[in-house]
Amino acid sequence: MKAVVLLGFWVSPFGQRCQIALAEKGVEYEYREETVPRDKSPLLLESNPVYKKIPVLIHDGKPVCESLIIVQYIDEAWPDRAPLIPADPYARAQARFWADFVDKKVCESALNLLKLKGEAQEAAKEEFIENLRLLECELGDKKYFGGDAFGFVDIALVPLTSWFYSFGTYGGFSVEEAVPKLVAWSKLCLERESVANSLCDPLKVYEYAKKIFG
Amino acid sequence: MAETKELVLLNCWVSPYGMRCRIALAEKRVEYEHKEENVMEKSPLLLQSNPVHKKIPVLVHGGKPVCESLVIVQYVDEAWPDRAPLLPVDAYGRAQARFWADFVDKKIFECGTKLWKLKKEAQGEAKKEFTEGLKLLEDELGEKKYFGGDAFGFVDIALVPLMAWFRTYESFGSFSAETEAPKLVAWGKRCMERESVAMSLPDPAKVYELVCYIRKAFGLE
8 A cells, every 4th residue: 555545436525625635735645436335445444433434544554534634634744845724823713714614514505405405405505605605705806715825725615616517507596607706716726737637527526416316 | 922912702601612712721821801792692793703603602812803613722722832732743643633623523512412402302313423422532532541642632622511511411312421431521520620621611500500491491391
């Protein structure tokens, strides 16, 4: 086994966060595709006994779980290049806050938008759009969420953008119309090799979503 | 210098999340103003400082707000780096600490809240997840003095407010902490010997009293 192994699943935005972070740091690693939710490998079950989920980063045999924790670990384990989180404590707190917001609020409302039907779906859609608008506000006129440097919040959010087509189709709205600045930011991020190589084709994501959510 | 700026903690005495911040600030021996919020009538300062979630705790440092308790505790650790480190120095140790603190959020406090907010029939998986969570934490603690080893740290701070809430969860979840998690109960007592913890945790009987009142007021009985 190589020194750095990432257990992931091709369409998982959480796994993609880790792939982007490793690419930004120029770290060589072995990627292992897991078949989830069934047929999880013994290595996955042993490396993440608590949640039994991808992504898991295994560094010199030691597993790190939970994507935002993995990204912070990558930043701290390879501190000599491409800092992903600001140096100053207040800016770090802001970065953690917004990454947590993406996890708690954006992901949850997005999942509900895909899973639910009727009025409940409509409510989820409104909440989802509101959450994206809050992020757009936070981005403001900055190039990236971190300012001039691509960083933690960008990495937390950008994998969800290949799901924008799916969210829009399921919810019957245009993400670009709702949050044009955020869509522009996502296109800027896609110009980065780390992002372009890690994200999936939105149409393939939609095909996957149809299989899972109907 | 961090010390010369004004420091205010917007809090509510019963919140386990607020307790975490108080413990962290006490460990660092940082002076601050404690502002008790009435969560039914949130102050303009709270709404302005946490417009996204509108919740306590919020730490306002030199006018700049920090929200979400585990983010606040990490901020406190990094803003006062010269004393009482709350997270390990090495990257792997830090990742483990963050993992378990996040686990506490998901499996203990989120599930615990369901135990007292929902009627028994609606509690569903919450009790099972909660008691399983306690066992996993006990396994992780093992024979160590604290979750961080010899040094009291991030995971201890994340979890120890449970000591003020255990009685409430036990009552509405119908289980006994001493039976389900004796090692954690012992760890909790060790933590309570620390001044920072003893002064930050309220009397569990008062927490229970308040929750009973809330349940009656909201027709949850």
